[in-house]
Amino acid sequence: MSTRLPGRLARLLSGLVLFGVSVALMVRADLGLASWDVLHQGLAARTGLPLGQVVNLVALAVLLLWIPLRQRPGVGTVANAVVVGVAADVALAVLPPVAPVAGRVGLLVVGILLNGLATALYLGARLGPGPRDGLMTGLAARGLPIGRVRTAIELGVLALGWALGGTVGPGTLLFAVSIGPLAGHLIPKFTVPAPGRPVTTGATSPCPA
Template identity: 75%
Template sequence: MSTRLPARVVRLLLGLALFGASVALMVRADLGLSSWDVLHQGLAERTGLPLGWVVNGVALVVLLLWVPLRQRPGIGTVANVALVGLALDGVLAVLPPVHAPATRFGLLLLGVLLNGVATALYLGARFGPGPRDGLMTGLAARGLPLGRARTLIELGVLATGWLLGGTVGIGTVIYALSIGPLAQFLIPRLAVPAPRRPAQTGVTSPCPA
């Protein structure tokens, strides 16, 4: 077994747990969420279900949309469906609501930063994208430009979540502007290095996991 495999698994599980924790921090900040989490919160408000259950349920529904797009989930995709919501509800259970404006803003910034770290860890594990990212890339593979696919999805879920009662605010803007640069900076630094391909010498060797 390649020594890289345990490191990849640790990064995957830690990244997904931190992702759920980061969303919980932004929920407690109550200053605005990412577009998908606005939808999750709105659905939770309407259904009365725990937020983490809604997160996992929406992820499962989105994963089913991969079928007509001929997308294949990886281990990380399935783990994303199962674990993020559990971590989210776990942190919400021990982190009480806060009211001081400075504390709320601090939680927001910490949540956004932690989300960037979590994204870099689970994507850097190279076990497959999350269901929502896979939906975007699946639409792009079917002919819709990648940028347009992302914009349509993000705006659609944001508008739906806001109409359902999800929180839109300065945190939504901060997240949208910062998560891309954060992920771009952190992924090369936190990812497990990809295995090197053997030199073309005429002798083959097994590729590490």
């Protein structure tokens, strides 16, 4: 596993592209919004603000939570805001809607698995997390298992979004309970070691170099 910057940048880019594709797969599955999108939808309904503005405001609020967690932004933080959306749009333009329920369930499962792999790749590059993943890695750096942290965040955000009127489906629940264990298993396997320090499989989390 290369620790050189070009290799880490390639890992970051591939992870973010795959993340966007995973989002598109889950959208085409049409079996429920992801947890954060349930929150975005609920806040948009309550405030009357456009959904895009709500997404950006929530991202800003989460970034403020980085301060007490001592998380540091990096090139990956900026790239996350640009690449994921573009990759998702391109994938949605290529992927046609799927009508059969079995096909939609298949898209959902592949989307969740790909999302876990993509998260591990881009976080494992150690070039900076996105706003929401930074909350996860910041809490995990305090000694908490990263898989449990991710699950707790997903379920908490989902509950808040549902209380605000966001739409919840079976895919929402499946994603919320499965992405944490999946990320917790894959992130240590794909994290580039810091110089002179091996990657562990405990509660440590990747951070910018």
